[in-house]
Amino acid sequence: MLHTQAEAARVEKVEAPDPSPSSSLAGVLYTEDGRSFPYHECVWCTEGQPAPWLQDTGLALDEKGFVAVDDHLQSISHPSVFAGGDICSMVRHPRPKAGVFAVRAGPPLLENIKRALRGERLVRYTPQSTFLSLISTGDTHAVASKGHYLALEGAWLWALKDWIDRKFMRMYQDLPPMPPPGGLFPPPSSSFFSTSLFASLSSSFSSSAAARHSSPDDNPASSSSSSSLYSHPMRCGGCGSKVGASILSRVLAKLDLPLSHREDILMGVGDDAAVLLPPAPPILQVQTLDFFRAFSPRFDPFIFGQIAANHALSDCHAMNAQPRTALALVVVPLAATENITEALLVQLLAGAAQVLNAAGCALVGGHTSEGSELSLGFSITGEASPSHLLYKSKTKRERVDGIGPLCVRAGHPTGWEGRKEEGGGEKAGERNAIDAGQETGARAPSSPSSPSLPPSICPSYVLLLTKALGTGTLLAAEGQGKGKARWEEGAVASMLQSNANAAKILWEVGQATAATDVTGFGLVGHLGEMIKGGMGEGESEGGNEQGGVRVRLSLPSLAALQGAEACFAKDITSSLAPANEHHAQSLLYFPSDDRPPVGAAASATTTTTAKIKSHPKYPLLFDPQTAGGLLATVVPERVEATMVALRAAGYGAACVIGEVWRVEKGGDGEREGKIELVLDEVGCVGNGRN
Numbered sequence: 052m053l054h055t056q057a058e059a060a061r062v063e064k065v066e067a068p069d070p071s072p073s074s075s076l077a078g079v080l081y082t083e084d085g086r087s088f089p090y091h092e093c094v095w096c097t098e099g100q101p102a103p104w105l106q107d108t109g110l111a112l113d114e115k116g117f118v119a120v121d122d123h124l125q126s127i128s129h130p131s132v133f134a135g136g137d138i139c140s141m142v143r144h145p146r147p148k149a150g151v152f153a154v155r156a157g158p159p160l161l162e163n164i165k166r167a168l169r170g171e172r173l174v175r176y177t178p179q180s181t182f183l184s185l186i187s188t189g190d191t192h193a194v195a196s197k198g199h200y201l202a203l204e205g206a207w208l209w210a211l212k213d214w215i216d217r218k219f220m221r222m223y224q225d226l227p228p229m230p231p232p233g234g235l236f237p238p239p240s241s242s243f244f245s246t247s248l249f250a251s252l253s254s255s256f257s258s259s260a261a262a263r264h265s266s267p268d269d270n271p272a273s274s275s276s277s278s279s280l281y282s283h284p285m286r287c288g289g290c291g292s293k294v295g296a297s298i299l300s301r302v303l304a305k306l307d308l309p310l311s312h313r314e315d316i317l318m319g320v321g322d323d324a325a326v327l328l329p330p331a332p333p334i335l336q337v338q339t340l341d342f343f344r345a346f347s348p349r350f351d352p353f354i355f356g357q358i359a360a361n362h363a364l365s366d367c368h369a370m371n372a373q374p375r376t377a378l379a380l381v382v383v384p385l386a387a388t389e390n391i392t393e394a395l396l397v398q399l400l401a402g403a404a405q406v407l408n409a410a411g412c413a414l415v416g417g418h419t420s421e422g423s424e425l426s427l428g429f430s431i432t433g434e435a436s437p438s439h440l441l442y443k444s445k446t447k448r449e450r451v452d453g454i455g456p457l458c459v460r461a462g463h464p465t466g467w468e469g470r471k472e473e474g475g476g477e478k479a480g481e482r483n484a485i486d487a488g489q490e491t492g493a494r495a496p497s498s499p500s501s502p503s504l505p506p507s508i509c510p511s512y513v514l515l516l517t518k519a520l521g522t523g524t525l526l527a528a529e530g531q532g533k534g535k536a537r538w539e540e541g542a543v544a545s546m547l548q549s550n551a552n553a554a555k556i557l558w559e560v561g562q563a564t565a566a567t568d569v570t571g572f573g574l575v576g577h578l579g580e581m582i583k584g585g586m587g588e589g590e591s592e593g594g595n596e597q598g599g600v601r602v603r604l605s606l607p608s609l610a611a612l613q614g615a616e617a618c619f620a621k622d623i624t625s626s627l628a629p630a631n632e633h634h635a636q637s638l639l640y641f642p643s644d645d646r647p648p649v650g651a652a653a654s655a656t657t658t659t660t661a662k663i664k665s666h667p668k669y670p671l672l673f674d675p676q677t678a679g680g681l682l683a684t685v686v687p688e689r690v691e692a693t694m695v696a697l698r699a700a701g702y703g704a705a706c707v708i709g710e711v712w713r714v715e716k717g718g719d720g721e722r723e724g725k726i727e728l729v730l731d732e733v734g735c736v737g738n739g740r741n
Contacts, residue, residue: 054082054086054088056084057082057084057086057088058082058083058084059080059081059082059083059095060081060082060083061080061081062078062079062080062081062093062095063078063079063081064077064078065077065078065079065089075091076089076090076091077090077091077092077093078090078093080093098147098148099137099148100115100116101115101116101117101138102138105117105118105138109128109129110126110128110129110132111126111127111128111129113140113142115140117137117138117139117140118132118134118138118139118140119139119140119142120133120134120135120139120140120141120142121141121142121143122141122143122144122175122176122177123163123173123174123175123176124139124141124156124159124160124163124176125163125173127142131167133160133163133164133167134160135153135156135157135159135160136152136153136156136157137153141178144177144178146178149182151179151182152178152179152182155178155179156176156178159174159176162174163176180198181197181198182197183195183196183197183201184196184197185208185211185212185215187209187212188209191206191209192204192205192206192208192209193205193206193208193209193211193212194208195208223532224533286385286421292420292421292422293418293419293420293421294381294383294392294396294419294420294421295389297389298389298392298393298396299396299419301393302393302396302397302400303320303321305397305401306397306400306401306404306414307401307404307405307408308320308404308408308413308414309408310407310408310411310412310413310414311413311414311415313413314328315327315328315375316328316376316413316415319413319415319416320414320415320416322416324416325376325378325415325416327375327376327415327432330434333436333437334434334435334436335434335435335436335437335440336432336433336434337367337370337372337432337433337434337435337440338430338431338432338433339363339366339367339430339431339433340363340428340429340430340431341359341362341363341365341366341428341429341431341570342380342426342427342428342429343359343362343426343427343428343677344382344424344425344426345424345425345426345427346526346529346530346677347526347529347530348425351398352395352398352399352402352425353398353399353401353402354402354543354547355399355402355425355427356398356399356400356401356402356403356404356406356427357402357403357405357406357547358543358546358547358677358678359403359427359428359429360377360402360403360404360406360407360429361406361546361547361548361549361550361678362546362570362677362678363377363428363429363430363431364406364407364410364412364429364431364549364550364551365550365568365570365678365679365681366431366568367431367433368549368550368551368553368554368568368681369441369550369554369566369567369568369681370433370435370440370441370442370566371435371439371440371441371554371555371557371558371566372433372434372435372439372440373411373433373434373435374407374410374411374412374431374432374433375411375412375413375432375433375434376412376413376414376415376431376432377407377412377413377414377415377429377430377431377432378414378415378416378417378418378429378430379400379403379414379416379417379418379419379427379428379429380417380418380426380427380428380429380430381396381399381400381417381418381419381420381426381427382419382420382421382422382424382425382426382427383395383396383399383419383420383421383422383425384421384422384423384424384425385421385422385423395425396419399425399427400414403427403429406549407429409549410549410551412431412433439558441554441557441558441563441564441565441566441683442565442566443565443566443567443577443580443581510603510687510710510711510712511600511686511711511712511713512564512684512685512686512687512710512711513684513685513686513687513690513707513709513710513711513733514578514602514604514682514683514684514685514707514708514709514710514711515557515561515563515681515682515683515684515685515690515693515694515697515705515706515707515708516569516574516609516610516680516681516682516705516706516708517550517553517557517680517681517682517683517697517702517704517705518545518548518569518610518676518679518680518681518702518704518705519545519610519611519612519615519680519704520569520574520609520610520611520612520615520671520674520676520679521542521611521612521614521615521616521618521671521674522542522545522546522612522674522675522676522677522678522679523573523624523625523627523628523674523675523676523677524615524618524619524623524624524625524628524670524674525538525539525541525542525612525614525615525618526542526625526677527618527623527624527625527626528614528618528621528623529542531623533618533621533623534614534618535614537613537614538612538613538614538615538617538618541612541613541614542612542614545612545678545704546677546678547678548678548701548702550568550680550681552700552701552702553680553681553697553700553702553705554566554681556693556696556697556700557681557683557685557693560689560692560693560696561683561685561686561689561690561692561693561696562685562686562689563683563684563685564684564685564686565581565683565684566681566682566683566684567580567581567681567682567683568679568680568681568682569676569679569680569681569682570675570676570677570678570679571627571675571676571677572631572634572675573628573631573635573672573673573674573675573676574609574671574672574673574674574676574682575604575631575635575638575639575672575673575726576631576634576635576673577682578602578604578638578682578726579635579638579726581682581684582599582600582602582638582724582725582726583724599713599714599723599724600711600712600713600714600723600724601711601712601714601722601723601724601725601727602709602710602711602712602725602726602727603709603710603711603712603726603727603729603733604672604708604709604726604727604728604729605708605709605729605730605731605732605733606663606666606668606669606672606728606729606730607666607668607730607731607732608706608707608708608709608732608733609668609671609672609706609708610704610705610706611668611671612704615671615674616667616668619667619670619671620667624670624674625674625675627675628670628673628674628675629673631673631674631675632672632673635672635673638725638726639725639726639728640722640725640726640727640728641659641660641663641727641728662730663728663729663730666730672728680702680704680705684711690707694707707733708733709733710733
């Protein structure tokens with residue numbers, strides 16, 4: 052039944068409805084004229100309402116509170132503000148709040164914003180006066196109306212609506228591949244904007260903090276230097292590409308840098324170079340450098356700064372070193388005004404500073420330049436005791452204390468033989484008697500790996516990975532517009548998780564003998580570096596005078612970030628993945644590959660290899676990771692305790708992924724120095740499987 056001339060006023064819920072099945076009234080609707088209508092279900096459809104915060108913007112609003120715009124979709128009171136869709140009302144062409152008007156306003160809105168940035172004449176836009184409404188009745192039928200003259204119903208209208216809806220959704224699902232990056236100096240028409248519009252935008256990017264920390268001479272609003280620099284037809288290279296000093300002064304004044312006043316920092320930000328007190332012997336200094344460009348133009352610069360800093364710190368964590376100072380290297384994209392550059396730098400470095408401060412690492416300087424794309428990196432200087440460092444290279448380790456990470460000397464699987472304690476000459480073997488926790492950084496005692504089992508049965512070490520894999524493919528999907536928000540959210544959360552606590556747990560609880568962080572070269576690439584690092588100089592890969600190692604890696608045991616396998620299934624991979632896979636082929640060994648390729652054996656070989664390469668987690672081996680987890684070798688007896696500690700510390704994706712065997716030189720055939728891929732779970736720890 053249709054009631055006309057019945058303006059709804061309110062509804063009242065029936066507090067104690069009749070419990071019988073025949074009576075299930077839920078409430079009563081009252082109209083302005085005093086009538087009432089009992090109902091079982093009420094669907095209340097209301098007109099779109101403006102957001103309350105619009106009242107505080109100072110923008111001209113219409114009588115209902117929506118932003119008032121002209122035929123250019125430009126605010127009638129603030130020409131630098133554009134609006135389209137439900138948030139605004141066109142003064143000369145008022146329309147009801149409907150999705151069709153919002154969608155149709157998108158292209159002219161974008162066109163006029165681009166024209167305004169280029170200082171060109173804006174285009175007028177007149178929205179359509181009527182539109183076709185299709186409403187499904189829920190039973191594969193639909194009703195249609197247009198204006199005051201057309202009203203239809205039928206199953207064919209539902210089919211039409213379904214076709215229109217699916218076509219619309221495909222526009223946002225079947226997207227083209229990522230476009231190649233532009234050149235260093237794009238045409239001025241596309242990248243160098245007129246400053247006419249940004250003259251009115253200046254206040255949007257300025258803050259009270261900037262005003263407090265700047266003088267009239269370096270304020271871009273009152274300085275001609277801004278106009279002359281940012282309207283110049285050519286942007287220079289060399290030192291001519293540096294960001295202006297006034298911008299940097301204002302940015303640094305807004306950053307929280309509490310560690311810059313530490314006693315060991317004699318000179319820091321503002322000097323030509325940082326001057327630091329060296330650590331007291333025997334403490335060593337550790338230096339590392341990481342740098343990369345932003346994932347996509349739309350990526351939040353604050354979060355990008357956090358991730359870049361976390362990624363750079365990870366090398367120190369992988370070596371069980373304490374980060375102390377950082378130098379920043381920043382490339383900001385060419386911008387139309389100083390204010391845009393300043394706002395970007397503040398967000399970028401504020402995010403980075405937050406992560407550095409939490410790690411106890413002081414930002415002591417850096418360099419900022421203009422370029423084609425946003426990029427950020429850090430040079431990190433850390434400190435560590437010689438007896439606390441973790442390595443992936445035996446030869447380099449022997450320069451410090453004569454012990455290698457994977458090829459550990461017989462009888463000392465924890466790698467403590469011959470280590471000197473800080474300020475003393477005790478052997479590390481004597482220190483093994485110390486209970487865990489009696490001193491900072493001390494390990495729990497251990498014993499040789501399962502002495503009751505032959506070395507060919509139980510591995511020498513177990514491989515642990517502290518984070519899930521897949522950031523490379525997920526970021527590629529995001530760049531192509533084929534990812535999902537929840538996938539990106541999971542990848543960002545993983546990249547923001549610090550490796551600091553994981554390193555401490557691997558050292559103190561797991562008694563790790565070697566470690567590295569999994570980053571750009573992928574899991575296999577970095578594992579290969581650990582294998583090679585355990586071999587003597589001047590020998591072929593896979594062995595030395597004492598022997599080498601072989602690694603067994605379980606594909607099913609790898610932890611994958613949500614969405615990573617779905618991206619691989621769609622052939623979405625990082626641009627670096629093919630190079631990683633090509634490099635890894637010399638490191639991989641497939642089961643049965645050493646059998647004669649004759650008859651049934653050849654069939655078995657082909658089948659096994661094909662199954663491995665078609666496994667949904669196989670591409671994870673080569674996926675480049677940003678701010679990836681730590682990969683470490685742990686003695687089998689400490690695996691369970693280590694996994695419990697890692698998960699308690701928030702590393703929920705930590706997993707056991709493989710096993711490492713020490714082998715005599717030439718005693719394990721082609722598997723020596725190789726990574727053997729298997730399709731069964733890791734299970735040798737405690738059950739004797741080989």
